[in-house]
Amino acid sequence: MPEINVILVKALRERTAAGVMNCKNVLVEAGGDIDAAAKLLQERRLLPEAAKRRPTSEGLLVFMIEERCGAIIELAAETDFVSRNPLFQRAAEDLARVVVAVRGRLDETLAAPSPDGQGDVAGYISRLAATFGENIHLRRTAILETEHGIIGAYAHNAPAPGLGRMVALVSVSGADSDVAANEIARKLAVHVVGAAPLWTTAEQVPAAIRNQKRLGAGRNHEHHMAENELDSAIEVRLQRFYDQTVLLRQQYLLEPSRTVAEALLCAAGPAAYIEDFVCYRVGEDAAHDARVAQAAEFEWTFGNDWSNERPARMTVLGEDRIFEVSPTGPRLRDDRDAVDLINAAWSRGATVIALPVARLAVDFFPLSTRKAGTILQKFSNFGTRVAIVGDLSVELAQSSALRDFIFETNNRGQVIFVQDLEALTQKLRQSQHPHRADFHG
Incomplete structure (x- = not known):
């Protein structure tokens, strides 16, 4: 047996944050094998609470469909290094199978038999965490069942089939055929990932949120409108809110000239309907119910009116229509705000969005937050041209990574950074094909 010296104990402590005596004891039992000792600490719940509370902003989503039941699980980890590991990915797939088998919520899944036959799922995850030396846990699960319909699924940024950082399930019933249902359900899952709807129909929007939106719209217009005009403006604002958040009323991302309802009718027949949908994103702090609460409290961009003349205006330049967001307009805070902005621009027939750096x-920035990549990728996914307008000389002087990022982004052309609107105008004028999907001239 190797000597359990200070170096081994220190290495195990740095990996697990466990106490000195606990580290020494499990090292003795494991014969000096640090990996085995870490597993013992995890299995015996000897890791300190601080280690268990380490942030888990990374991880993986997995969907599994068996017959007429679909499941999504999110297995959370601390780093993307772990989430890219094949062992971690196989474990996530095994856990998704468990969820389908037991039709279980999170607590039921954790109490279910382990995929490897050793104890329960909770113990299985503890052993997985010990293997990687990270805080790993099953963040959440979702089940979508249909009695007679078809379930479609889509995983975005997928390292392997069924795995991704964004996953959606959509159930469709009443279609003319199973073939038609399968195809449209899968395409609708793609749409749900991109457009992030909250409800299937307008009738599902809680009355409290509808009333809150009416009050908010009224406050925005009451100082300069007659009563009949105010009622009309409030209704327009509420209908726009539905167009952004209700699945059937959203512009169908795969065919923007149609709504989702129209696309469903065309693809699957007049009797087809969407039963339900589920959509998860890795690292979300809040799932569907919390997002609904945010919408009600105007914490999300649903309280921002990107199409109003005050925060944005349209400028026509030849065949291009530029949607200019005001320097005092809404702030682009996340990828869902990006979807709202894209919808607002599309509704005005815009071909280019000009967004001030201040918004x-x-x-x-800095790029370490990954927010820049996440938000800008949304514009690329939807084939929407956007120009970030403003002076970034100070930021560029401080970060070579940012200089490289902007250089690469400008070369791809879907999203560009320009000094001012005049520079954007010149670039558009130089373009020989103003409707191409990039800014290259």
Whole structure:
């Protein structure tokens, strides 16, 4: 047996944050094998609470469909290094199978038999955490069942089939055929990931939120409108809110000339309907219910009116229509705000969005937050051209990584950074094909 010296104990402590005596005891039992000792600490719940509370902003989503039941699980980890590991990915798939088998909520899943036959799922995850030396836990699970319909699924940023950082399930019933239902359900899952709806129909929007939106719209217009005009403006604002948040009323991202309802009718027949949907994103602090609460409290961009003349205006330049967001307009805080902005621009027939640097999220830079990549990727996914307008000379002087990021982004052309609107205008004028999906001239 190797000698359990200070170096081994220190290495195990740095990896697990466990106490000195606990580290020494498990090292003795494990014969000096640090990996085995870490597993013993995890299995015996000897890790300190601080280690268990370490942030888990990374991880992986997995969907699994068996017959007419679909499941999504989120297995959370501390780093993307772990989430990219094949062992971690296989474990996530095994856990998704457990959720489908037991039709279980989170607590039921944790109490279910382990995929490896050793104890329960909770113990299985503890052993997985010990293997990687990270705080790993099953963040949440979702089940979507249908009696007679078809479930479609989509995983975005997928390292392997069924795995991704954004996953959606959509159930469709009443279609003309199973083939039609399968195809449209899968396409609708793609749409749900991109457009982030909150409800399937307008009737599902809680009355409290509808009333809150009416009050908010009224406050925005009451000082300069007659009563009949105010009622009309409030109704327009509420209908726009539905167009942004209700699945059937959203512009269908795969065919923007149609709504989702129209696309469903065309693809699957007049009797087809969407039963339900689920959409998760890795690292979300809040799931569907919390997002609904945020919408009601105007903490989300649903309280921002990107199409109003005060925060934005349209400028026509040849065949291009530029949607200019005002320097005092709404702030672009996350990828869902990006979807709202895209919808507002599309509704005005815009071909280009001009967004001032001042309206970016306060943590858009530095790049270590990953917010810049996440938000800008949304514009690329939807084929929407956007120009970030403003002076970034101070930030560029401080960060070579930012200089490289902007250089690469400008080369791709879907999203560009320009000094001012005049520079954007010149770039658009130089373009030989103003409707191409990039800014290259």
